Amino acid sequence: MALARVDHLSFAYPEAYQALRDVSLDLQAGEVVALLGPSGGGKSTLLRALAGLVPHFHGGRFSGRVRVGGLDTCRSRPADLAGTVATLFQDPEDQVVFTRVANEVAFGLENLGTPPAEIGPRALEALAAVGAAHLAERPVAELSGGELQRVCLASVLALRPRLLLLDEPTSQLDPEGAAAAIELARESGAAVVLSEQRPERVLDACDRVLFLQDGRLGFELPDAWRPREAELPRAEPSGMPVCTLDRVSFAYGAVPVVQDATFCVGRGEIVALVGPNGSGKTTLAKLAAGLLEPGTGRVERSGRACYLSQDPGRYLVRERADEEVALAVDGDLPRARRALASVGLAGFEERHPRDLSSGERERLALAAVLVAKPDLLVLDEPTRGVDPPRKDELAALLRAKATERATLVVTNDLVFASEVADRYVSTVAEREQAVA
């Protein structure tokens, strides 16, 4: 008998689009299923329906039936399903309740009524499983994005659920960390539904694939979603240097993050900056863009530098999309509208930035920095939460005007790096083209 069964499920959010259309599927105990599909295609909604959050938390028009572990999700509250189902949400920062890591992992166990003597050991065991035992007493606010994602994964694994729902669990992890996280989910023994935008990270580990587009479920993977080989390009540095870092070191307080880093980015080239989580990639990017001053060493820049943060939520200051983009060009709205059109957001000018989907927010943020026509463009994880077709569009957009500027792309996405960059530098000393 199936652990979970979805029968002819259709759902629309209140006063919004149809998110799911006549979806039916069975999930067997212990199987690992990859859920792929474009942004806004309904992946997160389907996961929420399996957790009972749709319709209980969101409201909306719901038809069909979802049963998990024998419970009808329309009749059981999400909290009642919590022992059976555990959900890891997309944004780790929005799901943290407590301020210390060990307490955060213990929170779900306490809610489920776990005997008090078992709570601490189980929380530590889950942290150890994700390689984060050393973080147990750390304040959550001090963790990097990748560390926080591991802690959130530990929080759901600690519950020992029968159905594990993971919504882009590796978006902030480096390739090794992502592989380890997926392997952990697989080893947990639960049925796993794994929503992802990077098929190459999940397909090998999954028993089958579901593809969700426009709310409809398919079982065939379109060609654009087939895994691609990542081969990092190794061209020689070229072009007049626009930004040069010479033996740069930087520390946050007493913690050194960058030590003796040296590299340059020339006009006309796209350089990928790769390396594991916590190795100082974002700090290097900020140093290059002039947002941080080096502790020692020298940073030389010529012309205007713009930096795209990895969090698109930071580009939601104004009430209209065109005004948001025009901020960088002294309110020049026609120019801002052209920039919006260049990232595929023509017609969105008057929309409030907060009304945009996550994928649209990503593109708005990109327009907000491209509009300034910078001499140095620094992009920090620009493909986080971006599906493969959109990544191709982004790569084409960056390549189209690459000759006009120097571009530094910080990324964990080696496929994207291999497709967009002319060469790469790494924060890992052992590699050939290391920077630190």
Place this chain on the structure above:
Amino acid sequence: MSPAPAAALLAALAAAALLADRVASVAVIAAVLFVVCLFGPHGRRKLYVAGALLSGLAVFVVTPFVATVGWHVIWSGPTVPVLGQLDVTREELHNGLFQGLRLTSVALAFAAYALLLDHDRLVQSARFARRSVLAIALATRLVPTLERDASGLVEALRGRGVEVTGVRGRGRMLVPLLAGSLERSLNLAEAMEARGYGRPGATRALQASWGVAERAALAGSVLIVAIGGLWL
């Protein structure tokens, strides 16, 4: 010390400041709380302490102009529509100082609570009204979260070559910050429900039992409130 008795001590000091009748008594309480706040993390305490002191100062400055108390006039000003004739009396200054110190004391007690207490342990040690304690702990986290969001917004703007300067520039950050925190609170509520929050039969992780210091602090809290009401 366990955070529950420490929170009780701070609440007692705030209550004593509200119950006391003498300016000197409230000033001493405010001074004690100020010193306590200085033990907070260096980077964060500035915002809290400055907020507390400025609130008290604002009350001290505004009170003489809106109150009409006393007859020892120190300064007479023009007649303003609605408010009438502006004047400042010795009694109004005294009253303004008293109310300003009271507000400062309460704000400093909150600052010490926010800066120094382990809110996680406070929630976990709550033997009753755990939901309310959790709500307060989450609300307390709002300030550092807003600090982080604000610095993220400013950094993203700097990344576009836009410098945020002056009161007006910073004021423009308030609406996006508020909207962002509302969005986050919805996401957090959803995540909490998915993790079984609100389900009957919840337990809590084992806590260290209270020692002499904790019991003494709790007794001291009751004593401070009593002294504040009866003698200060």
